[in-house]
Amino acid sequence: MEKIPDNLLPDEIGRGLKTRWMGRPVFCYEELDSTNDAAFKLGEEGLKEGACVLAEYQRKGRGRLGRSWDSAKGKNVLLSVLLRPPLDPAHVSKVTLTAAVSAAKTLRKATGKDLGIKWPNDIIFQGRKLCGILTEMSAELDRVHFVVVGIGINVNSNPRELPPGASSLMEAAGKKMARVELVKNFLHVFEGDYERLKRGDFASIAGEWEEFSVTSGRIVVSLLDRKIEGEALGIDEEGALWIRKDNGLQERVFSGEVLRCR
Numbered sequence: 413m414e415k416i417p418d419n420l421l422p423d424e425i426g427r428g429l430k431t432r433w434m435g436r437p438v439f440c441y442e443e444l445d446s447t448n449d450a451a452f453k454l455g456e457e458g459l460k461e462g463a464c465v466l467a468e469y470q471r472k473g474r475g476r477l478g479r480s481w482d483s484a485k486g487k488n489v490l491l492s493v494l495l496r497p498p499l500d501p502a503h504v505s506k507v508t509l510t511a512a513v514s515a516a517k518t519l520r521k522a523t524g525k526d527l528g529i530k531w532p533n534d535i536i537f538q539g540r541k542l543c544g545i546l547t548e549m550s551a552e553l554d555r556v557h558f559v560v561v562g563i564g565i566n567v568n569s570n571p572r573e574l575p576p577g578a579s580s581l582m583e584a585a586g587k588k589m590a591r592v593e594l595v596k597n598f599l600h601v602f603e604g605d606y607e608r609l610k611r612g613d614f615a616s617i618a619g620e621w622e623e624f625s626v627t628s629g630r631i632v633v634s635l636l637d638r639k640i641e642g643e644a645l646g647i648d649e650e651g652a653l654w655i656r657k658d659n660g661l662q663e664r665v666f667s668g669e670v671l672r673c674r
């Protein structure tokens with residue numbers, strides 16, 4: 413069978429890329445510590461928003477909550493996007509939620525499968541995670557210098573080589589997926605959604621997020637120092653999750669992990 417090349421290279425990504433500014437430029441590496449670190453450096457060097465970093469392999473891939481993100485070489489997507497959102501640092505989680513909506517739309521279209529978002533930004537297929545997002549920023553108390561949105565998508569990893577609870581697009585779609593097309597489509601969708609956010613229309617993004625959300629009904633959320641249990645009520649303007657606890661009180665959660673949801 414003919415092998416179709418699917419190399420994550422600037423020329424391949426640039427060919428037919430429909431964005432106006434996202435992914436321009438894009439830097440591609442065989443191997444580095446973390447695409448988020450590389451994009452952070454670009455931010456410090458003053459590159460304009462939209463610059464991206466891709467890698468075939470990360471030696472020190474990072475996940476949320478201090479975890480690592482491991483990904484087999486050459487099979488998946490490891491992407492970081494540099495952004496300079498005109499937002500207060502307290503509102504930067506809106507950028508992550510926007511990226512989750514863009515990823516969910518792109519991956520649903522690519523697989524034709526019903527994918528969901530688990531708060532805040534995991535993309536889920538049949539209860540298992542196939543994409544995670546880690547947003548990091550450089551900021552002062554009241555001013556954002558830049559934000560790096562790092563996206564890890566399990567594309568062509570075999571479920572056997574993934575950690576428990578993880579899935580891949582290949583598993584969801586039942587076939588290998590072209591990574592170059594995925595990256596180009598994601599960048600196009602994310603550019604449009606992020607521009608909508610910059611125009612001040614987080615409400616419509618939050619609406620799309622709610623449509624994808626599988627964080628509903630009874631949930632358990634693990635916070636830094638405790639767990640809380642109750643009914644998920646949805647997200648608010650700042651991307652925080654509201655939970656109605658059994659004692660009737662409502663609690664607003666900014667960061668944590670949903671352990672059980674539908």
Ligand code: BTN
Pocket residue numbers: 445446447448449470472473474475476477479481489490491492534543544545546562563564565
């Ligand atoms: C999560 O814990 O769900 C977030 C995972 C984010 C992984 C991506 S891969 C590209 C970028 N570089 C990193 O080191 N992490 C993010």
